[in-house]
Amino acid sequence: MGGRLRIIGGEWGGRRLTVPSAGGLRPTADRNRETLFNWLQGRIEGARVLDLFAGTGALGLEALSRGAAEAVFVERSRRVAEGLRATLVALEAGQRARVVTADARRFLTGPPAAFDLVFLDPPFRSDLLAETLPTVLAGDWLADDPRVYVEADRHAPWPLPPPGWTVQRERRSGTVRYALLSRLS
Template identity: 40%
Template sequence: MRVITGTARGRRLKELPGMETRPTTDKVKESIFNIVQFDVEGRRVLDLFGGTGQLGIEALSRGAERCTFVDLRKEAAAVIRENVKTCGFEAQARVIQGDSMAFLTSCREKFDLVFLDPPYASGLLDKALEAISKIDIMSENGIIVCESAAEQVLPALSAPYEKGREYRYGKIKVTLYRRTV
């Protein structure tokens, strides 16, 4: 697993051992960043279910202003910190080892771009989307990028959030939401 492009291009990222974490495939990661390529530079990013941190690190490599990574597992937070350091992004990254829903309910900042890639079939994706729209942590025109199993039906959110396009990559689906105004 490597950073695709930007200032950290080609850097190899450490992965978590075992099957508990399912890293985003390079094909899907590249597709996600092709979709949001004009919405990354200078933006504030949240990688809510960080895992290895690869989505947030890719955003930082492409010019994001800063990224907050959240993961419940101690090992995941340690790997994210190591990967951030490997890529030289310590000054722009904040790594929180804690519950994602607790983070959202206590969050007092706005984000321009949010990555949601929780364990499939955990129910966390729907809960996170509901919490984000209720607490309203997105900036104007902010984008939420969700990765899920292809068969999962994601909910519509109340205004000012709009569900956008869905992209399918085999058994994986990427769904975009945008905060209008």
């Protein structure tokens, strides 16, 4: 049995999608996604997006619905990745989206691509945010003037942005803490 995910805005706004259920799979809450995409207003149209810990793909799908040119979804669970591929087919988004079945750390050792938006929402109770954030911020994974979204358990250690980066916006909601990072000008 699967869960449900609602796309909030854009081309697919209001669409309810069936997503696979899996241990630890928790799509970013509607309210938090709405806040995030309000923060990103004016930056999504034509953007290249990386959803590094895709899961249901809630963040990348929302970006595509709102006009992102391309989204790459990285998901290590083969079953969850297949569910995401089926969702993309149902939305007729195949030309603009690609699902990579891989561990996020391994994906980041591959050839980099310049993304405008990167979503880092790893499984809670893991060290994956601390492990991957420095690689994303320091490497060639980012286009000029990118934004990087991070989400973690509210009580988990919070990674500070490295020199040259700043927390542009930050919120807490329930058990979640999330922020949007940008390069200093």
